[in-house]
Amino acid sequence: MSILVYAEHDNESLKTETNKLVHAASAAGDDITVLVVGENCGAVAQAAAKITGVSKVLVADNVAYAHQLAENVADLVVELAASYTHVFAAATTTGKNFMPRVAALLDVAQISDIIKVESADTFVRPIYAGNAIATVQSSDSVKIVTVRAASFDAAANDGGACVENVDIVKVSEKSSFVSAELTVSERPELSAADVIISGGRGMQNGENFSLLHGIADKLGAAIGASRAAVDAGFVSNDMQVGQTGKIVAPNLYIAVGLSGAIQHLAGMKDSKVIVAINKDEEAPIFQVADYGLVGDLFDILPQLEAAL
Amino acid sequence: MKILVPIKRAIDYNVKVRVKSDNSDVDLNNVKMAINPFCEIAVEEAIRLKEKGIATEIIVVSIGPKAVQEQIRTGLALGADRAVHIETDAVLDSLQIAKLLKTVVDKELPDLVILGKQAIDSDNNQTGQMLAALTGMPQGTFASEVSVANGKVNVTREIDGGLQTVSLTLPAVVTTDLRLNEPRYASLPNIMKAKRKPIDVISAADLGVNLSSNIKLLKVMAPEQRKGGVKVADVAELVAKLKNEAKVIS
Numbered sequence A: 001m002s003i004l005v006y007a008e009h010d011n012e013s014l015k016t017e018t019n020k021l022v023h024a025a026s027a028a029g030d031d032i033t034v035l036v037v038g039e040n041c042g043a044v045a046q047a048a049a050k051i052t053g054v055s056k057v058l059v060a061d062n063v064a065y066a067h068q069l070a071e072n073v074a075d076l077v078v079e080l081a082a083s084y085t086h087v088f089a090a091a092t093t094t095g096k097n098f099m100p101r102v103a104a105l106l107d108v109a110q111i112s113d114i115i116k117v118e119s120a121d122t123f124v125r126p127i128y129a130g131n132a133i134a135t136v137q138s139s140d141s142v143k144i145v146t147v148r149a150a151s152f153d154a155a156a157n158d159g160g161a162c163v164e165n166v167d168i169v170k171v172s173e174k175s176s177f178v179s180a181e182l183t184v185s186e187r188p189e190l191s192a193a194d195v196i197i198s199g200g201r202g203m204q205n206g207e208n209f210s211l212l213h214g215i216a217d218k219l220g221a222a223i224g225a226s227r228a229a230v231d232a233g234f235v236s237n238d239m240q241v242g243q244t245g246k247i248v249a250p251n252l253y254i255a256v257g258l259s260g261a262i263q264h265l266a267g268m269k270d271s272k273v274i275v276a277i278n279k280d281e282e283a284p285i286f287q288v289a290d291y292g293l294v295g296d297l298f299d300i301l302p303q304l305e306a307a308l
Numbered sequence B: 001m002k003i004l005v006p007i008k009r010a011i012d013y014n015v016k017v018r019v020k021s022d023n024s025d026v027d028l029n030n031v032k033m034a035i036n037p038f039c040e041i042a043v044e045e046a047i048r049l050k051e052k053g054i055a056t057e058i059i060v061v062s063i064g065p066k067a068v069q070e071q072i073r074t075g076l077a078l079g080a081d082r083a084v085h086i087e088t089d090a091v092l093d094s095l096q097i098a099k100l101l102k103t104v105v106d107k108e109l110p111d112l113v114i115l116g117k118q119a120i121d122s123d124n125n126q127t128g129q130m131l132a133a134l135t136g137m138p139q140g141t142f143a144s145e146v147s148v149a150n151g152k153v154n155v156t157r158e159i160d161g162g163l164q165t166v167s168l169t170l171p172a173v174v175t176t177d178l179r180l181n182e183p184r185y186a187s188l189p190n191i192m193k194a195k196r197k198p199i200d201v202i203s204a205a206d207l208g209v210n211l212s213s214n215i216k217l218l219k220v221m222a223p224e225q226r227k228g229g230v231k232v233a234d235v236a237e238l239v240a241k242l243k244n245e246a247k248v249i250s
Helices: A016-026 A042-049 A070-081 A093-106 A207-219 A227-231 A262-268 A297-307 B037-051 B066-078 B094-108 B127-135 B188-194 B235-245
Strands: A002-006 A031-038 A054-061 A086-090 A110-114 A116-119 A122-127 A132-138 A143-147 A162-165 A175-182 A195-199 A222-225 A252-256 A273-278 A291-294 B002-007 B009-011 B033-035 B057-064 B082-087 B112-116 B139-149 B152-159 B162-169 B172-176 B199-203 B215-221 B230-232
Touching: A002 A016, A002 A070, A016 A031, A016 A086, A016 A143, A031 A042, A031 A070, A042 A054, A042 A162, A070 A093, A070 A175, A070 B127, A070 B139, A086 A093, A093 A110, A093 A143, A093 B094, A093 B127, A093 B139, A093 B152, A110 A122, A195 A207, A207 A222, A207 A252, A207 A297, A222 A227, A273 A297, A273 B235, A291 B235, A297 B235, B002 B037, B002 B066, B002 B094, B009 B066, B033 B037, B033 B066, B037 B057, B037 B066, B037 B112, B037 B139, B037 B172, B057 B066, B057 B094, B066 B082, B066 B188, B066 B199, B082 B094, B094 B127, B112 B127, B127 B139, B127 B172, B139 B162, B152 B172, B230 B235
Parallel strands: A002 A031, A002 A086, A031 A054, A054 A162, A086 A143, A110 A143, A195 A222, A195 A252, A252 A273, A273 A291, A291 B230, B002 B057, B002 B112, B057 B082, B082 B199, B112 B172, B139 B172
Antiparallel strands: A116 A122, A122 A132, A132 B215, A175 B162, B009 B033, B139 B152, B152 B162
């Protein structure tokens, strides 16, 4: 088995999702190549070469790949895929964007969002927002797989793979990058955080999310939100945890003023410890919480910040 | 400008699905079905483009057994002009769906294809991207804003770090995210009118697409249930438990 792992990065730094992908890939086979696609991403490639279990790093460094547009990336991966039995990418908005194109161009199926590798051809994935868990087997010649990184441990960083350049350049004339509005935050990213504190509709407005800031700072936590809070315009979409937002599994998840709709639970129920703070003691979030505190979040949050 | 909107019949989003006792699949007997929520957003976006005078015709297409005509009628009641039903009882993967949709694209030559980003049953998030690849179209996935002008469509996409805008030449594929719009309800007169709108029924078997899949569903299990824990009386007890019992904070 030879597995091509698509590195998750922002041209500057390698994301821990990549280590988790490598760990997932190691359950399918032991010949693992990491592909870094970007522009001026040499540091990312060097970081990828250190991941334990990686035998080779390929770098496609070109302006055409600066924003990892699906059209260009897919054509590149399709050309490389012939040498591999599997292609793994994270089920992030990058992987979800280009991987189905790769699968279609190779005339094979894609297996999305796996949470477990049973064997080289058998994978486990949630369906129906995590209300059912399917085990699927693929007889395709190359397995195109996206991985829910939160479900896997990260491979360590004590390797020393060689780095090779790939000079294949694919440029679609039909698609171009216009602009990006990226959220800048000093806090950890949701997908990488050990602790997450999330607010729901009970926060009442965007300003009140500042009540979470002090607690997040003390715990080194990322701040998330329910879909209701995002739809109400309290906070931006990239903070959404849930079936259609980010899927997270931190050590500690603190849910504040959010009811626990199944779409939200789908995004966080694999957290190690869940704390719920809600004034409605019937809220479904309490059914999954290890520790529930019934009360008014506007009283509780300042007390919590002071107690930490 | 012509817009094609593929839609999927899926479990109603308010229904909690159960796994069959023999673990062969989920149990959809007597379960309320509806148009997949993301597909409904796709229909709504097409209608808004028509109301702005940008689109001239909206065609909805759905693939599946006769029952999908319920969702097709919903699409027509919301404002689509006509429909295509590709009839099949086969259980299809995204790749076969995309190949069937490509036959409709080849025939209808739409300027824009708008799809939901994923269906809430299989949660695959594949069909739009696969259709784009097979038809050679550029794609704008997870759209929260769509604007069409001068033979191009600008799509603002919801990505993990925030928002990204791409410019695509038409024809193009767009897949919808939740915040693109809020779908309207169909009015009673429009529901009545929809009954007279034409549905072109085609058998999937006649389209020359190999409908067999290389993915085998081995089993479907209920997820491990997380047990509810304890209620704590106050913040002091909570912090003590997190420190001493769960040991997740220090």
